[in-house]
Amino acid sequence: MELITTRLSDLRVDAPGAILRGLAPDGGLFVPDKIPAFSRSEIESMAALPYPELASEILYRFLPGFTREELLEYARKAYASFDDSAVTPLHTLEDGLWTMELFHGPTCAFKDVALQLLPYLLSAALRKCGEDRTVAILVATSGDTGKAALQGFADVPGTRIGVFYPRGGVSDIQRAQMVTQEGDNVLVLSVVGNFDDAQSGVKKIFSDMALKERLEKAGVVFSSANSINWGRLVPQIVYYYAAYFQLLRSGAVKMGDPVDFSVPTGNFGDILAGYLAKRSGLPVGRLICASNSNNVLTEFLQTGVYNRNRPFLLTMSPSMDILLSSNLERLLYFLTGSGEQVSRWMTELGETGCYNIGPETLARLKGEGFAACWSDEALTGATIRGTWEKTGYLVDPHTAVALYAARQVRKTGGSAPCVVLSTASPFKFAPAMLASLGQQEAENGFAAQERLAAFSGQRVPAPLDLRGKRERFLDCVTPAGMASAVEKWLTE
Numbered sequence: 001m002e003l004i005t006t007r008l009s010d011l012r013v014d015a016p017g018a019i020l021r022g023l024a025p026d027g028g029l030f031v032p033d034k035i036p037a038f039s040r041s042e043i044e045s046m047a048a049l050p051y052p053e054l055a056s057e058i059l060y061r062f063l064p065g066f067t068r069e070e071l072l073e074y075a076r077k078a079y080a081s082f083d084d085s086a087v088t089p090l091h092t093l094e095d096g097l098w099t100m101e102l103f104h105g106p107t108c109a110f111k112d113v114a115l116q117l118l119p120y121l122l123s124a125a126l127r128k129c130g131e132d133r134t135v136a137i138l139v140a141t142s143g144d145t146g147k148a149a150l151q152g153f154a155d156v157p158g159t160r161i162g163v164f165y166p167r168g169g170v171s172d173i174q175r176a177q178m179v180t181q182e183g184d185n186v187l188v189l190s191v192v193g194n195f196d197d198a199q200s201g202v203k204k205i206f207s208d209m210a211l212k213e214r215l216e217k218a219g220v221v222f223s224s225a226n227s228i229n230w231g232r233l234v235p236q237i238v239y240y241y242a243a244y245f246q247l248l249r250s251g252a253v254k255m256g257d258p259v260d261f262s263v264p265t266g267n268f269g270d271i272l273a274g275y276l277a278k279r280s281g282l283p284v285g286r287l288i289c290a291s292n293s294n295n296v297l298t299e300f301l302q303t304g305v306y307n308r309n310r311p312f313l314l315t316m317s318p319s320m321d322i323l324l325s326s327n328l329e330r331l332l333y334f335l336t337g338s339g340e341q342v343s344r345w346m347t348e349l350g351e352t353g354c355y356n357i358g359p360e361t362l363a364r365l366k367g368e369g370f371a372a373c374w375s376d377e378a379l380t381g382a383t384i385r386g387t388w389e390k391t392g393y394l395v396d397p398h399t400a401v402a403l404y405a406a407r408q409v410r411k412t413g414g415s416a417p418c419v420v421l422s423t424a425s426p427f428k429f430a431p432a433m434l435a436s437l438g439q440q441e442a443e444n445g446f447a448a449q450e451r452l453a454a455f456s457g458q459r460v461p462a463p464l465d466l467r468g469k470r471e472r473f474l475d476c477v478t479p480a481g482m483a484s485a486v487e488k489w490l491t492e
């Protein structure tokens with residue numbers, strides 16, 4: 001297998017080449033020329049493996065250019081920082097419905113699963129490609145990626161890590177997690193605007209050829225830790241397998257039974273990893289794309305029309321407040337196999353904010369098992385409260401969106417076992433949790449954590465207790481000022 005791009009160039013690279021570049025030079029994303037597939041017996045033989053071993057088997061097939069031994073070493077190191085030996089444990093919620101807790105890593109969000117591993121992949125990629133320049137990772141974040149990337153890359157030799165977050169668009173705790181980050185190779189800036197503004201700003205920097213040339217002279221090349229990076233996406237395939245095998249071992253399913261997954265979706269990275277798990281042979285039934293009030297994807301999956309021309313809403317699930325879902329481009333490529341077609345749609349999206357994939361591609365999309373549903377703020381709040389009252393289990397607002405979607409979709413046909421991806425610790429979003437649970441507001445995010453802990457009888461996870469940590473990064477830029485801020489940081 002080699003990696004090619006979703007657009008027009010005929011560049012072919014191995015995984016180290018794709019990981020170093022991040023975005024393909026033609027503006028597209030890297031995808032495999034042929035999606036790897038496991039046979040039934042290969043899948044059966046992986047069912048009892050501990051998480052790092054399972055990870056190395058799967059990564060090996062999706063990351064040509066790395067050896068199994070290398071990948072096993074990286075996975076062992078990466079997942080040693082998780083506080084649960086299953087890494088991504090399942091929790092039984094109700095009949096036929098589980099949550100998979102993806103937040104047991106060092107920043108309490110699912111981004112850790114990929115971003116604890118990516119620095120090892122990137123450091124090795126530097127070596128393998130004979131690259132002796134510094135790699136500057138730039139990240140636009142709706143909250144969780146930023147901290148997870150900072151945590152993964154802080155003080156990793158040969159790298160620098162710069163993070164942009166929308167001012168006012170992340171929770172108090174997410175902000176505190178980022179601006180208190182330690183490390184000598186780190187920059188954190190807030191951007192006047194929303195997540196899409198920050199993400200567009202980063203994309204613009206990546207495609208600014210003059211800036212690129214000046215920085216290359218100064219010994220710096222760019223890469224990305226957003227889910228546009230192939231090395232960021234692939235580690236997420238693993239936990240779909242891990243979930244299936246946990247169900248298998250507990251006797252909840254027999255080998256070959258389909259399992260549905262409900263995925264709280266923003267940039268379409270997480271659910272695309274589920275699609276790749278399915279295409280590689282895992283018996284996945286439906287992939288439920290769950291959105292909050294920014295429901296551009298629900299509409300797209302139902303009508304085939306992608307239309308970002310709508311108000312950008314701030315919700316209590318900020319990591320899903322996205323109107324431009326980058327990874328959808330990869331799915332469009334898998335469905336059509338045509339870089340020309342994908343380029344046309346992406347150009348239309350850039351020019352008009354809208355494109356229509358037409359009835360044929362839409363039918364193919366539905367045939368792949370995608371379903372879609374969205375939840376407004378009131379329904380999300382009611383899901384948090386109802387779940388707590390019925391089962392004594394706290395789901396964060398992102399997870400609640402996916403849980404609502406799972407229940408809705410299950411009502412309308414099919415009751416296969418369903419795993420809801422739980423993407424963040426509820427303590428990261430304590431004020432929204434308190435409001436949803438009908439509890440009194442607190443004066444800030446930290447007081448809210450305390451109150452949520454007292455209310456639920458659970459402890460605030462240690463990585464989220466940030467009181468007394470020094471805030472290092474207080475600067476703010478406009479989208480137009482991002483490039484010069486980056487250049488200054490990387491050259492002075």
Ligand SMILES: *Cc1c(COP(=O)(O)O)cnc(C)c1O
Binds near residue numbers: 109265319
């Ligand atoms: C990033 C994130 C999501 C969305 O994941 P995508 O891969 O962008 O679709 C959902 N929930 C939480 C908590 C996140 O941090």
